[in-house]
Structures are given as C-alpha cells and as structure tokens.
Amino acid sequence: MPITPPISYPGVYIQELPSGVRTITGVPTSITAFLGRAPRGPVNEPVTITNYGDYERIFGGLNLNSTMSYAVRDFFLNGGGQAIIVRLFKIDGDAEARAYAMVGDGDAALRILAASPGTWANGLQIKVTVIGNDGMGEQVLKRYGRNAGELFSLSIHDGNPNEKPAIETISNVTLVEGPRRLDRVLEQESGLIHVGTLGTVVPADNAVLELDGGMDSEELDVATYLGSEAEKTGLYALEKADLFNLLCIPPDKRDGNVDAEIYAEVLAYCSKRRAMLIVDPPIEWAAQPETAAAQAMQGIGSLKISGEMARNAILYFPRVLQADPLRENQPDVFPACGIVAGIMARTDATRGVWKAPAGLDATLNGILGLQAVLTDAENGQLNPLAINCLRVFPTIGSVLWGARTMRGADQLADDYKYVPVRRLALYIEETLYRSTQWAVFEPNDEPLWSQLRLNIGTFMHDLFRQGAFQGQKPSDAYFVQCDSTTTTQSDINKGFVNIIVGFAPLKPAEFVVIYLQQMAGNLAA
Secondary structure, three states: OOOOOOOOOOOOOOOOOOOOOOOOOOOOOOOEEEEEOOOOOOEOOOEEEOOHHHHHHHHOOOEOOEHHHHHHHHHHHOOOOOEEEEEOOOOOOOOOOOOEEEEOOHHHOEEEEEOOOOHHHOOOEEEEEEOOOOOHHHHHHHHHOOOOOOOEEEEEEOOOOOOOOEEEEEEEEEOOOOOOEHHHHHHHHOOOEEEEEOOOOOOOOOOEEEOEOOOOOOOOOHHHHHOOOOOOOHHHHHHHOOOOOEEEOOOOOOOOOOOHHHHHHHHHHHHHHOOEEEEOOOHHHHOOHHHHHHHHHHHHHHHOOOOHHHHHEEEEEOOEEEEEHHHOOEEEEEOOHHHHHHHHHHHHHHOOOOOOOOOOOOEOOOOOEEOOOOOHHHHHHHHHHOOEEEEEEOOOEEEEEOOEOOOOOOOOOOOOOEHHHHHHHHHHHHHHHHHOHHHOOOOOOHHHHHHHHHHHHHHHHHHHHOOOEOOOOHHHHEEEEOOOOOOOHHHHHHOOOOOEEEEOEOOOOOOOOOOOOOOOOOOOO
16 A cells, blocks of 8 residues: 655655454354243343353242253353343233332322332332431432432332341432433332333332232243244344354253244254254153163154254253252252253363263263163164263263264264264354454455455464364365455356355264284294
8 A cells, every 4th residue: 555645755654554364263152042931030131141140140040930940050060151041931911920019099100010020029128218308318309409309219128128128229219300210210220120100109208119919921832932033032032142052942841841843943043043952852752761762762753853954953862860959959850951051161161162072071060860871772772863862871970972963863974963063163154254244345356365365264274273173284174265266257246255164074983993802922924
C-alpha cells in the first residue's frame, strides 16, 4: 500500500502494514445444554451456569419431579465445566402459575408476582417500609424528588419477617414515574419478584404481603419439549444461545422415556447447530437384567434414529443406579446422559476432543452401579449395532465402554462411525465457520485465497502438533486448498470462494489384538 499524501518534505516516512494473519482460536467443545422441568427459574430462556451452585441458586437444586436436576448435578460431578439450562413449563388453561400478592383492588391495584412460575414462591412474605419526611427520610425524599408517602422499601422473607432475616431487600422505590419506579427496579434488581400491574395504591407502612397461588408444571408432553421455532420456546429456546456442543434431554419422569417424535426433531436441530445428542435408552430395555442385551437389540429400531443425521447422536446403555438424597439415599434408576456429558468434558480438557470419551479412565462418578451388568459376549452383540455400553470392571468400577455414533453400526460403514471423529469434524467446522467471517465481501482473488490458506493452515497445523491427526508429517495429516482450482471464474462471478479442508482423523483402538507365541528354544534348523 503506497504512502498516502501529503508527502511534503524530503525524509523517511513510516507506515504500518497488516500482516494478513488472523489468529484462529478453537471454539469450546463441551458446552452442554439441558432441557427439562425445574421447580423455579426462567422459562424458555437459556441460562448459562458454570457450577451446580449456580443451578441451585437459579433453578432450585435437586427436586423429585425434575430428572434434569439430577442430570445437571451428575454433569458437574463428572467433570463438566459449562452448561446451558432451559427450563420447560406446562400448565393447562390460562392459569398464571406464578404466586402473587395484591395491594388494593380494581384498576388502581398493585399486583406483585413471583419472578417465575411454581410453588416455590408460595409463602414468601414482603414487608413494606414507607419513607416519611422525618429524620433521614426527609433527605431521601429530597434526593429523589418525591413527597412523603411516595417512596417505600421492600424486604423479602422466606416466612414471617419477625422471625426470618430478609433474603432480598429493594430500597427507595415508588409507583410514580422516575428512576426508581417499582416495576423497572424489580426487573433489574430482584431475582424473586416482579410487577404484574403497577397500579397506584402504595402499600401501608409495615404492611406484610404474602405471595400465594403459584403452581408447578404438569408432566411435559411432546409439544412442550419441541416448542415453537417462531416464538423460540421449548427446544428452540436454544436459538437464543450462541453455542452448545452436547444436548441432554433426560426423560421427564425417572421411570419414563423420551418420545421418539422428540428425538427426531431434536436430532435435526442438533445437526443444524453442529452439536451431538446424547440419547438415554428406554428404561424397559433393562427392566429384566438377565435379558437386557436382547431387549436392547430388539428395541434399537423403536428410537427411530437413522439416516445421516444419526452421526450426531450417541446412545449409552444401560441406565445407572444412584442413591437419592431426597429419599434417604435409597437407590433408584437414573438416566446417564449428564454423567456421559461430564465425562466428555473431562476427556476434552485432559486429552482433546479427538480422544474417545471411553476406556478405563472414563469412570462414572457418583453412582452405585448399573441397571444391568453386561458380559463381554453381550457387549459384543451390542457394539456392532452402535449401542455403547456402560460396563463394570473389578477394581476399576463403572466406565464408558463404547465410542460409536448411532451411525456406527458395522453394516453402515459410515465415515463418522466413531464419536471422536465426528466431534472433531464438528469442532473444525464450527471453528472455521466463525473464524472466516472476515472474508465476506473481501476482493475475491489470490490475495484473499492466500490469506485463507495461511490462517486455516496455521490452525490445522496446531491441531497436528497436538496429536489430533494421523500422519508423521503435515502433508500426511491435513491439507487446505483455496486457489483457482477450487474457485473458478464462474464461482467468482457468483460471489463464491471455495475452501477445501481435509484431515486424516485418529480412530480409536477399539479392538486390541495380542498375538502370543511360544519360542522353541535353540533347536537346530
């Protein structure tokens, strides 16, 4: 690029030039989305959490009617680092489902609502303190330009305010227009209550308002799970989330199953979002442990997961046995999707997304055992059908012992037979999709092509150095093509630039064969 004028005197002119290198940073690989019921929290809104304490604070922790609460706990217990929670809620009719309290009546009434539906808010008590014009109150009124009786504070208590400390305090609010108008302040500052109707009736000083009328969700149905793409509800609430890599849908009831109709639409959505769906087997498959393998072989077709999109689905069998702290630690059967997602996150962090999340290191934490204990022979029947087994080994405990996608049946011979190969491909696709946006509207010629080759090649070489590909040298492991052979003049005229990226994936050593031979000694030839 030439020096721009004015150049008015003899001397040295300096201009900084861009290097053309745009560093490509890989996207996360194990952000896990969960869909299901919870006792409290935002509905149809994806909420990102980084530990189970966040889940307890926002969604209420373990709950007997929420298999999702156990699955999220298992995710973090087994190594998960980041989760996206979508709370689903179903109520028949036009019921509000949120607890509320009223001040006054008619059009002038002030209506206070719980921040989210559920019985969790029933019994919350709000103590009102009206600010008068005596003492410090006069200064506060003057500061906000309000008259005596127009400003008040709220303290929210889990029970009797005279016996319970406040769990949340909202100070200096009013019902009239201004920076401390009640509805706006609660929206920003309160995680417990919002305004339903602002009204004009100011609560009396020292009044105690009690919330009541909240209702919990009914059992979820197919329509609630799938929601509406236009309204971004149900599954499509994830449209508001920037990125997720794994999706878990625990059955709504611990002794229930996920409807095959749900899996069909969810799998299509996962393929679109470059994510993997972790499938829990029907509980009936292992209801009789001695015939569990046979039931799984007969029932695999009932899931109706087939076609190329099955590359983005993974099935793990059987379910697990865990102690339930809400039932005095009695053992019960739970879906394993949260555990599996946590192990994937743990493996990604220690070994990389190209390592199969299976083997002796892929131990299942926090369980008592498995719904059915499988033998080697039974494992050998299920593995060729792409049913990944959970196994129990002496001294090791319970582990993941399979690494095939649901497109991984031997008969199909699919390119994406193995979980780490598919997940690595999705990782590369998502990373390059996000990291090449800068090229849109750039001049479509060799300078752009060379920049793309350089940047993508550097990213692929970094993966090669980390051991993500086969091959002893880069040319054996990957290639990046972007030139006049991939982008013709006709493509240029249409506005296309074509980049071809190839890689040689590492495939897991699924079968280790040891040949043993006796040595004959020093026999003469």
